[in-house]
Amino acid sequence: MKCIEVKDVSKFYHEKRHNKNLKILNGINVTVPTGTIYTLVGPSSCGKTTLLTCILGLQKFQNGEIKIFNRKIEFNKTSKFSHLIGYMPQQKSLPSNLTIFETLQYFGNIHLMNQETFYERFEMISKLFELPRKDKLIKELSGGEQRRISLAITIIHNPKLLILDEPTVGVDFEIRDKIWKFLTTQSKETKLTVLITTHYLNETEKADRCGFMKRGVLVAENSPNKIIQHFCVNKLDDAFIEIYSNDKTCFDDADSNKFETFSEEHEDLGINKDKIMIRHQVLKGLLLKEWHRIKRQKIDFVTIFIMSSAILGLVYILLGSFPNDLKVAVVLSENLQKCTINLNDKLSKFELCNNNTKLLCEFLNQMTDVDKIIYENYTEANIDFKHGTIFGFISLGSNFISSLIENNTKNIEIHIDSSKIFFKDFVNYKIFSTLEIFTKILKERCDINTNSMLPYMQVTDLQEISLNFDLSKFITINMLAMAAFITPMIYSGLIIYECRSEGIWERTYLSGVKVIEIITAYIIQCIFVSLLVTVEIFIFLIYVLNVDVLSHQFLIIFILFELATLGYLSGFLTSIFFKTLVGISGFCMGIIMIQFMASGIMWPLETAMIYIYPISYSSPLTLSRQLFQRYKAKILQSAPKGLSEHLKRVVQLVKSHLSSFHIDTEKDVILYSNDGAALMKKFGFLMNLPLHFSTSKNCNRLTLKRHKRHD
């Protein structure tokens, strides 16, 4: 009976660079009878591994025919033989973070072994190959130990055919002897067929037949003894020299003819006719392996997952807050330089109101949160401003106070670095609010009529006074989406890379695991990871950041989950298209950055050119943003600093003048008064301020409408 039959097989690789075909196998004929050990020898690169992978259906070949168990082999369709074949590749192909037991259990599961048989085989193999303690991690084993584990995997399911690619490399003499004893007894007692490649010719002598390959051609095939006799030498080593140095051949056709042709008997070997689409035990094996991996890499796993919360935490800490200690120069004319900034003295009305220097000091005192640097000289301040060492400067003339009261703005000059857009707004805001407080002081403490001062604020250099510093609100929804997307993407991309680089997939596939089973296992992992990220972000939002998710919890959960799933799938697809770590991580970063830019997180999309829109609208982040918008979901930081602070001040100001008022930080600001004319006189200036409000007047009501925001 022939177990393997290779007839006239040729294979070449197309070399793109040289545009020519590189022939690796050239009309190879190999016959391996059932119950025999066949060694394939030959110099490095002669095509031994290529032949084995063609036999296993892992590689395509251009000409010829290969049969195993009387069945024609087709590329990528060997799963029906999986339980009959054990393949040990040249690379170790082991999951480095699993223990010896877990590794063998994984292969036991995907081979559908029942528990009892598995434990029996495990004990037997452990003794036979003198395996280390079963709870030792694969990565902790020596090279020789790992080879033994690799061989143990190959035979755990008691296959009928073993295809071993240099199994004894790096294995000590004693164990090598044991392995060969095992192979020879098994071939005799259980009709095990073994096709083995090796560079050790002394091993070859123990085989029933051996084939010598040279540059893709089988140049000799016979039993070791017959080859020795044929060349009239004492050892195979000498025959090897005759074959390779002197270009001699040795075939004995009679030998192969003595084996019977294929019979229907092979049908009884139990060709896999499994019709179940997803086998429970296989799925369990796949998931268990991933679970063990997560367990072993828990620090990496937790670190990746904490990233989501860390991103959000940083957004809340860093964005939307006021900048600290921005250097702002204050140029004071000579007679005002005596002013000390930290003047906190409780001054009497007379001392304060009749002394411009004191009033100025009070004015500067009100300008908090900026680092005020006093300059004596306008030119010096201007030079420093141009060099960028100070962010802006205010030059106050000698009669600044009186001119302020008289509504004469010539005595104040404000320069702000507008290239730093957020800071510009902040400094504008600071100056505006300082003036606002200052006018209040003048009014309340000095009884100075400040009404005439109010219009002053319209004519200063403060072109764009943004009262709204709740930047975090705009960014948070996007960041939330980003955080949910990033972690699963990176996780799935890297996990798949790790599996592939370990070489586990090839072995898993050869063990008969179906693509649908692998996909199902990934979907389950995807759901698990996405749920984890969703729950993590949701808990972080509510319990750590104290974010009010209002009544849109389910929408937020849905969007987070959907984004995490899309992130996971993106990582999965990335790792399919890119084979290297650099490719996967680079592409993941690229996708993240593209989404970051194109989804309007960084800058409103309305400003983008129209051809960016397709990219933008294909981004999951844009879609989720739109969902938020559509359902008017609100995610508010517990205390959006800028807006609420400012509005509180406006409220105070308004309160002191108006009979009733209604204000809501999210809605329009509506000011009511019994006297419409007085209302407009006192607060008409608000209409001219280019705030984030637009205004409309209606008799006794002044409405400050919030502009539509991009989020």
Ligand SMILES: Nc1ncnc2c1ncn2[C@@H]1O[C@H](COP(=O)(O)OP(=O)(O)OP(=O)(O)O)[C@@H](O)[C@H]1O
């Ligand atoms: N994907 C590929 N593309 C191009 N050439 C390849 C590819 N895979 C293998 N080869 C070439 O095919 C030849 C045979 O490789 P193969 O691995 O079969 O050799 P081998 O006899 O098993 O060598 P060794 O004993 O060193 O393992 C080598 O020259 C190798 O460079």
